Amino acid sequence: MAKARVQALRQADQLAIHQDDLKEEEIEETLDESADPLEESGRTMDDSSEEEVEDSVAEDILRFEESFTGINKRYRLINRIGEGTFSTVYKAEDLEYDNYNNRWDIDERENRKWMSPGHQRRPSRRPHYVAIKKIYVTSSPMRIFNELDLLHDLKSSDSVCPLITAFRHLDQVVAILPYFQHRDFREYYRDMKISEMRLYFKSLFLALQSVHGKQILHRDIKPTNFLYNPQQARGVLVDFGLAERQGTDWHQCACALTSEERRYKISHSVYAQTQQSGHQTSSYPKNEIRSSRRANRAGTRGFRAPEVLLKCTQQNTSIDMWSAGVILLTLLSRRFPFFHSADDIDALLEITSIFGRKKMKETSLLHGQVFETNIPSYSDAGHSLEKIILWCTGRTGDKSGPKKELDDEEKEAVQFLYRLMECDPTKRITAAEALRHPFITKAFEDTEDDEDMVDLVDA
Known part of the structure; x- marks a missing residue:
């Protein structure tokens, strides 16, 4: 019988941040500056074959495996797929996928819909990929705890990347997230038709409606944080490293x-x-006695x-x-x-x-x-x-x-x-209002027309 992911956290290198450690330190303003969009890495992944790995990336993966004891027993690291101000993200194969209840796996759920009952009960033989987010040790404990806490709250939200689990080894914390195949924004933004933009923003505002419904500010909305697959007209919102609950401070x-x-x-x-x-x-004024205003400026x-x-x-x-x-x-x-x-x-x-x-x-x-x-x-x-x-x-x-x-x-x-x-x-306009705007509602109409065509073919 499949074990829940929560049990794995209790048995092994779980994230254990004690209340005594949750003291926000003074953080330099530059740490709130997310990476420039042109400097961030992003690529189109093809799961049908092993992608080439640069020597520097291979060395980086090896150092990560050596510094984080036991990570290579659970996951086979394949490539580095993202690098930002606060973290590095790797693509990896989940070696223990069949030992757990993987409700987070949207693609597997879709595939099993079309299987016979007998095949649905069998373990999946195809490789299953995850994204391993290595959070830099320079991040404050409060920042790390906040990101994981928010991801946990959003685990059932539409179009939001859920947190599968998290591990800590010494001062290093990693978050395990689903891997979503997507295209680099720079490959398609010049050619996007208006009808395709409607679908893009329908998916983005579904995510923001879920996030904002829980009174959470993402604070870093940009193309590299919304992984979009034009073929499936589906995107997922990622990277909550700068997110916060509304009303904070x-x-x-x-x-x-x-x-x-x-x-x-x-x-x-x-x-x-x-x-x-x-x-x-x-x-x-010649004699300024007022203190300077301080406010959260995090973002890109x-x-x-x-x-x-x-x-x-x-x-x-x-x-x-x-x-x-x-x-x-x-x-x-x-x-x-x-x-x-x-x-x-x-x-x-x-x-x-x-x-x-x-x-x-x-x-x-x-x-x-x-x-x-x-x-x-x-x-x-x-x-x-x-x-x-x-x-x-x-x-x-x-x-x-x-x-x-x-x-x-x-x-x-x-x-x-x-x-x-x-x-x-x-x-x-709010996310909920945006989903009711004529520009977006036409995307829902187009989707319904496509579904009607599928039903007609099935009949």
Whole structure:
């Protein structure tokens, strides 16, 4: 009789983090910076044959096996499939797959649906792959515990990579996750049709609906953290290393006040006093006594929402929706990465170049901050997303010819994009609302049509 994975944790090298160890240390801000999208590794895997392994990767695998006693008895490491700021991920064959109840294995469940009852009871003979995430020892115990705790809570969530089990050996912790075959985003983002984008975001928002439903912020939504298989029109959300529960370390921000309260606070601020004293632009007070604002800025450059850049101290799940909007903008513009800033100031200026100075000033005041720039090329109104996409796709060059416009499907996608890239987080669309938006509901209709065709063939 199959044993549950939980029993294995109790019998062997289980993760045992004591309460005494759960003390958050001061972490450098750079540790909250996820790897640049262009620097992260990602590849298309073919399970039908053994992929070639570079010598440096083979040496890395050997060092890992030597440092983590017993790992090679449970898993046969095959290749390194990801490398980021906080961890390295390996593809491995699960050597003890048949000894456990593997409810996490979606592909095996799908395959067994079509088997006869006799074959369903037999152990599977094909190799089964997992992803082994080696979390770097430089990560704080609290960060590691938090990631595993959140993954455990999300184990039954749609389109979210579940935690199979975890092990600890000395100061090294590894998480065992399902291996999902997928394609590198860079291989298909330039060629994706609108109908394919609908399916992509349907899967992504199903994942975010599950995550946000449990009041969890992923904080690092980007293409490399959503493993998508275009052939199956199915993706899975991974890497919860920066995720947190909503409300963690919250402090009051002006965005949580009523409009009247916010106007009163602004009118009595240092900013208002400098304006009243005759200064046309903001100036710093000569003797600054206020402490600097601290807020969670974790994420990846180019995907952070405006409120993250403005150090809002009451960030919520809407930050993930902005990041999803950046992915959609990337697909529509055929440019990756779309934003490529060096720091938070550059990131704010990039957003300003699209949405304009007026919108950015309003957004800053919403969070009790002041935004000023004297760069002459930035207009007050900014540019429409339609114009940005036409420019990026080379449809604005010929001034003498007829005016080029987006087609009807692109226009619908842009209207949806405006709901995602709304600078005011209180007005930004939620994952649940996104799944009911016409842009996404058409993906459900297409899926139902395909199922009807299958039923017709079966009949």
